Amino acid sequence: MIVFLKAGGQLRAMxxxxxxxxxxxxxxxxxxTIAEILKDISVDxxxxxxxxxxxxxxxxxxxxxxxxxxxxxxxxxxx
Amino acid sequence: xPLSDSEIERYQRQLLVDGWDQxxxxxxxxxxxxxxxxxxxxxxYLAAAWVGHLRICDSDRVELSNLNRQILFxxxxxxxxxxxxxxxxxxxxxxxxxxxAISNKLTEANVSGLASxxxxxxxxxxxxxxxxxxxxxxxxxxxxxxxxxxxxxxGQLSLFNPPQTACLACLMPEELQNPEVTPVFGALPGVIGSxxxxxxxxxxxxxxxxVSNALLIFRGDTMTFETVTFERRPGCEVCGKTVPFxxxx
Numbered sequence: 001m002i003v004f005l006k007a008g009g010q011l012r013a014m015x016x017x018x019x020x021x022x023x024x025x026x027x028x029x030x031x032x033t034i035a036e037i038l039k040d041i042s043v044d045x046x047x048x049x050x051x052x053x054x055x056x057x058x059x060x061x062x063x064x065x066x067x068x069x070x071x072x073x074x075x076x077x078x079x
Numbered sequence: 080x081p082l083s084d085s086e087i088e089r090y091q092r093q094l095l096v097d098g099w100d101q102x103x104x105x106x107x108x109x110x111x112x113x114x115x116x117x118x119x120x121x122x123x124y125l126a127a128a129w130v131g132h133l134r135i136c137d138s139d140r141v142e143l144s145n146l147n148r149q150i151l152f153x154x155x156x157x158x159x160x161x162x163x164x165x166x167x168x169x170x171x172x173x174x175x176x177x178x179x180a181i182s183n184k185l186t187e188a189n190v191s192g193l194a195s196x197x198x199x200x201x202x203x204x205x206x207x208x209x210x211x212x213x214x215x216x217x218x219x220x221x222x223x224x225x226x227x228x229x230x231x232x233x234g235q236l237s238l239f240n241p242p243q244t245a246c247l248a249c250l251m252p253e254e255l256q257n258p259e260v261t262p263v264f265g266a267l268p269g270v271i272g273s274x275x276x277x278x279x280x281x282x283x284x285x286x287x288x289x290v291s292n293a294l295l296i297f298r299g300d301t302m303t304f305e306t307v308t309f310e311r312r313p314g315c316e317v318c319g320k321t322v323p324f325x326x327x328x
Binding site: 009 | 113118227229261305306
């Protein structure tokens with residue numbers, strides 16, 4: 001199946017987007033967690049502070065379904 | 080006590096706002112922790128709106144690299160303590176306000192004392208570790224906590240008010256892998272700090288929380304706002320023990 005990973009900040013460079021400036025298309029073999037998907041594409045999940053899918057916050061154990069877009073947010077800081 | 084003629088004149092535009100409750104704002108006590116790009120803006124707007132008592136806490140001194148975004152400071156302020164500078168600035172803006180300036184570093188030992196007696200906490204911090212300390216004090220003392228944070232083009236905002244809502248540790252429980260330097264430009268903390276002030280004023284006057292269990296995300300690169308929802312984390316080390324039912328980890 002196909003999932004789309006989207007990221008901003010420094011995470012965007014780690015993700016190596018190929019769809020647009022923020023998004024990478026990833027082929028996933030079978031049902032996998034976000035943690036497993038990130039490991040497969042060599043993105044260190046320690047740099048992922050927040051995950052949301054379809055308007056809801058998820059964690060690394062979430063198993064996306066075909067065609068879903070997973071938004072990854074980097075750690076945020078302050079002023 | 081009714082407003083004087085000069086107070087009515089000074090605040091006439093906001094007194095016209097539907098639902099505005101100046102008496103409540105005058106009697107409110109707010110802690111702003113961190114008065115750089117985020118907290119400096121929110122504290123300024125709270126003062127302009129005449130929130131009666133502001134306690135501002137920041138242990139930092141102004142650095143040259145702050146000046147691209149921390150617009151309360153000038154080059155002449157470099158090396159000076161931020162809390163005292165912001166207190167002076169706010170006091171000049173609105174002498175009616177009681178201001179406490181505290182230049183201590185936020186620690187687990189002093190955070191409850193800093194927040195004690197306040198009606199609301201505003202987060203102007205620059206790191207997640209200190210935010211978690213503030214979140215814990217917010218929960219322990221039952222004081223709502225307006226969260227705001229930024230990175231590059233991204234801004235986040237919420238109002239945590241457990242046990243009515245989840246807390247920050249439900250959303251982001253762990254120490255985060257922060258880069259040494261976070262990219263940021265001045266207008267972004269301006270936007271998020273202004274939203275924090277708006278949320279704070281609304282909450283103080285009405286008790287409403289329009290971002291209950293929700294995170295407002297602003298993206299400055301696409302000019303979009305998005306709201307994502309979250310739930311209380313049953314195993315949360317801060318607020319999880321108060322969950323009346325449901326599975327525990």
